[in-house]
Amino acid sequence: MTGAVYIMTNDLAGNQVVRYDRASDGSLAFSGKFSTGGLGATGLAGSNQGGLILSNNGRTLLVVNAGSNDISIFQAHQNILSLTGRTSSNGIMPISLTINDRLVYVLNSGGAGGKGNIAGYRLDKEGELSPIAGSVQPLSGITAPAQISFNPEGTVLVVTEKSTSIVDTYTVNAHGVASAPISHASSGNTPFGFAFNNRGTLIVSEAAGGELSSYTASSSGSLTTISGSVPDNQLAPCWVVVTGNSKYAYTTNAHSGTISSYTVDRNGVIHLLQSIAATTGSGDIDMALTRNSGYLYVSIISSHSIQGYKVHDDGSLSWVTTITGVPAGADGLAAD
Numbered sequence: 001m002t003g004a005v006y007i008m009t010n011d012l013a014g015n016q017v018v019r020y021d022r023a024s025d026g027s028l029a030f031s032g033k034f035s036t037g038g039l040g041a042t043g044l045a046g047s048n049q050g051g052l053i054l055s056n057n058g059r060t061l062l063v064v065n066a067g068s069n070d071i072s073i074f075q076a077h078q079n080i081l082s083l084t085g086r087t088s089s090n091g092i093m094p095i096s097l098t099i100n101d102r103l104v105y106v107l108n109s110g111g112a113g114g115k116g117n118i119a120g121y122r123l124d125k126e127g128e129l130s131p132i133a134g135s136v137q138p139l140s141g142i143t144a145p146a147q148i149s150f151n152p153e154g155t156v157l158v159v160t161e162k163s164t165s166i167v168d169t170y171t172v173n174a175h176g177v178a179s180a181p182i183s184h185a186s187s188g189n190t191p192f193g194f195a196f197n198n199r200g201t202l203i204v205s206e207a208a209g210g211e212l213s214s215y216t217a218s219s220s221g222s223l224t225t226i227s228g229s230v231p232d233n234q235l236a237p238c239w240v241v242v243t244g245n246s247k248y249a250y251t252t253n254a255h256s257g258t259i260s261s262y263t264v265d266r267n268g269v270i271h272l273l274q275s276i277a278a279t280t281g282s283g284d285i286d287m288a289l290t291r292n293s294g295y296l297y298v299s300i301i302s303s304h305s306i307q308g309y310k311v312h313d314d315g316s317l318s319w320v321t322t323i324t325g326v327p328a329g330a331d332g333l334a335a336d
Contacts (some may be wrong), residue, residue: 003336010040010331026295026320034081036072038065049147049193050096051332058336064094084127090119100154107148160191169221187213188229193239197246201268205237226268232260233275243293248315257282286333
């Protein structure tokens, strides 16, 4: 066993994390299921990015329970997950998480017709979350948000709002408290998934237009477009990951059943590398790269499967594995 891949069942009767062992050749084998103690929710799968995340060292796994409005915390040791805490999300229907060192933020969608918010926490050495006073901040309104994430420095938070085509930023002070939101019009319609590269370039998908855009995010929370709405010539690009060397970005096209690849230069300019870097089958949603960016994994809701690809030095992908039997309605994906 070299690493692991995690997905959550999002079961309404009791959410669980499913763990798969990852071999050195990228192949996966079922390892076990671990109860979060919380509940899944209808409508979560396919609507969000970052529903479960790993800490940078791979030892802590954080999971949203969208149906019980809380967050579960696991410690990972060898092939076992130990539940160490469960904490209120301080909002309705948590859908996305982000972590920077010991600072954690959650995005609450607000549920059907509700107004979402974000909330911050400190993660202690025992694996428990403590709410940060004053960290709960609103979104711009009823927005159908998709994701929250820190910039690499942990000083700015970004949230995408699908229904308003707005990208919100929040500055984060030395105490971990987020500012009020600063709202920016997206370069294209329906901003969804996104990722920062290690140089701080923000790369965002635009599901309605079939495009990706890149931005710089300043320490004051302002966004400046670098490459605006670069098409991938596919349908519904939604989820985004960026390799650890900052050179390549990938997006899943949920309606086309494909993965597209982009190059990212040192100035944050993106160019389409391959419109079809891989064909997955329709309903490809969440993606996750291993920590060394050697393998890319994709959740396919139509076939209830996870596919794995080798990431080559030139950014191309080659299929290595498919594992079936993933529970219907499963959400999120994390890899170590």
